[in-house]
Amino acid sequence: MDYKDYYKILELDKSATKDQIRKQFRKLARQYHPDVNPNDPEAERKFKEVNEAHEVLSDDEKRQKYDQLGADWQRYQQAGGASRGGTGGGFDWSQYAQGGGQGYGGFGGSTGDDPFGGADFSDFFSSMFGGMGGGQGGARPRPGQDYQAELELTLEDAYQGGPRTLTINDKKLRVTIHPGVEDGQTIRLRDQGGPGRNGGPAGSLYITLRITPDARYTRTGQDLTLDVPISIYKALLGGEQVVETLSGPVKINIKPETQNGTRLRLRGKGFPVYRKEGQFGDLYLRLALTLPQQLTNQEKELFRQLAALRE
Structure with missing residues (x-):
């Protein structure tokens, strides 16, 4: 043997x-x-x-x-x-x-x-x-089997946290999600796995969190990046613009002659730091110029005049 x-x-x-x-x-x-x-x-x-x-x-x-x-x-x-x-x-x-x-x-x-x-x-x-x-x-006491499960969250869910309900083996469980969780992070619920043997403790339930991609934001740790379209007129002349963030609307100032791709940083407007209340990452705004379409003859003439002045 x-x-x-x-x-x-x-x-x-x-x-x-x-x-x-x-x-x-x-x-x-x-x-x-x-x-x-x-x-x-x-x-x-x-x-x-x-x-x-x-x-x-x-x-x-x-x-x-x-x-x-x-x-x-x-x-x-x-x-x-x-x-x-x-x-x-x-x-x-x-x-x-x-x-x-x-x-x-x-x-x-x-x-x-x-x-x-x-x-x-x-x-x-x-x-x-x-x-x-x-x-x-x-026979000695033996712990029960550990169970595995996945819970899908949106980026907003992960930002806000709060209670969620999932069903495991026909049993409904209420789970509290803390703000700032990461994609792939695993949380453990003790005694929610299989029953113990010979008087042993029940196993644990391991829940893997899956955060679905968001079309607007790119997340890097606790920092977020958001593309913000601005008109060519506002980029040239400057002005105010309202930006929607996960914590609500924010008014920003666009400086005159702002270039395409300019990055602005909003401190504390990023993602919450996990289990650290009141701490947040930063939000980076990437300004993307949008060109006017379907110009009228008068608008085209004005652009020609502007082009002539710059030559």
Whole structure:
């Protein structure tokens, strides 16, 4: 039977802490979860390996036993892979093997009880840990499955924040969006995932926010850019113009002889800074000259006169 390198499976060093093991497990479990990778046998295989590795390394007793086996495994291989229960080459497999072929806590088969949707544990795992906690009385509490969801917002929604409602597994949830959220940002709702096992806590719900592109504004962090069309007459002669911002209309002054593409900066008129009340980015106005169309004969003559004066 093949040796399972659980540290390599979780992409961790042997010195990894329990907190690092837990975080890496949740990351990889979400990455390879069958719901995220439907009809993908390779992702399903990796998902089961990750679940099995976490089952061992998150438990102090199992981890200690596994680490002890790892130190002796090289001798075991050099002895030609002594059969289970044998002592070839000075390696006594029986001190590690538990027998029974059942998964830990009664979910080694396809029972659907494990917190990430059910996983078949390998013969390697069953040989070492099949007898540990096999009865219901020895089963440890397990957290429930984490759920994933997406919530679509407009730019105005992300600017203003406020309550939103979404439905997960036929259950309506009310979520408060703080102003200034980013596209792709994830928020966590504790205890809104799958139910825990053997008295364990419920999982969490991770909501990824998707902000739809806005036809008017370009967002860069907390700064916004807005194209503002102005007439050629106002660009030449100057004047006032009202600009609609996300916080309401603002009156700006156009200087005489303003060039096309000129940028103006409105401090504090950009996007809210996330979770920092009263702080905002800036709004940059990019002035775009618009040319008159369908000129009358009189207008054309006036432009000819102006052109002649500039020659």
